[in-house]
């Protein structure tokens with residue numbers, strides 16, 4: 001009898017108490033609700049290229065179609081031989097030292113591997129240095145694993161590069177590792193060799209592992225070169241993450257990888273943990289693994305997007321200039337990826353809660369951005385814009401943003 005049965009409720013695990021992932025959080029829920037009611041929303045909130053008209057090279061689709069019938073079974077848990085061989089060659093091109101086929105793990109996107117790598121590492125109270133602002137999955141997974149995410153500041157005054165003094169201040173005997181996101185989401189920064197070398201020096205001095213998220217390594221503009229930090233640290237243990245979601249515009253296929261390199265002997269036990277977790281999830285999506293070789297070895301259509309005249313390049317030029325033109329907004333020009341992280345002048349606008357700011361903008365102008373605190377940025381004075389939409393759409397959005405700010409709580 002339903003009337004008399006006990007009223008039991010189910011709560012989420014307390015492991016989730018301090019976990020935050022606002023890129024798809026409450027502001028997005030509100031946008032979805034508005035959309036269901038028929039409101040058109042300008043979405044500048046998610047780094048998903050395909051819905052904005054970016055297409056993977058035809059040969060990738062051809063290859064997947066061609067191979068699909070043979071991808072019905074599980075693969076080896078770390079991934080298909082051919083996919084890992086292609087990733088190994090990619091690692092060689094990036095001068096990542098001491099990598100063989102067993103050092104490569106494919107995943108359902110880099111996301112799965114971030115989770116796996118943190119779960120295998122952290123015990124309660126272990127500390128890990130993570131940038132602020134960050135791609136919040138890193139902090140979320142470190143926290144979920146029971147670790148303590150300690151945020152080091154990236155300095156807007158210095159092109160958003162990591163602040164070495166802040167890193168040094170925050171290392172202690174419980175610190176196991178440092179995370180780098182290079183090129184960076186949300187700032188679009190690209191770290192030069194000298195900056196990377198300083199991080200390696202700190203990691204060497206304090207015997208830290210290095211985790212480097214390089215998913216945007218092929219979306220670099222202005223003729224700049226992307227350097228993998230692992231290539232500068234053959235004596236340290238490094239884990240480098242990348243994938244095809246952004247470079248090949250196939251975020252929905254779910255394929256990423258991680259590469260172990262350098263001094264693997266010091267991480268033997270950790271690697272056993274990685275292998276156990278990798279085995280437990282059986283394997284990553286096999287049809288997506290099957291296209292890695294063609295994608296990495298074939299036509300790199302992304303190169304056409306990031307040069308003058310290309311969509312990502314031109315959209316960056318537009319959004320940077322348009323945002324900087326708005327009184328009270330300033331920004332560092334991004335060099336890579338497709339994000340910009342502008343600053344709001346809080347002397348001009350009295351904003352104390354940036355999530356509320358994002359909600360107000362959404363409700364008033366139907367524009368969806370992500371507030372800075374969603375990226376573990378401590379002050380309510382930044383937001384992230386994804387500049388994947390075409391210039392016409394970005395123009396519409398920037399006009400509306402300017403208009404909104406003119407009247408917003410001055």
Ligand code: PLP
Nearest residue numbers: 047109110111135185243245256
């Ligand atoms: N790392 C960074 C810095 C990202 O921005 C993203 C997605 O936006 C990911 C990892 C996750 O990518 P995926 O799981 O699609 O490989």
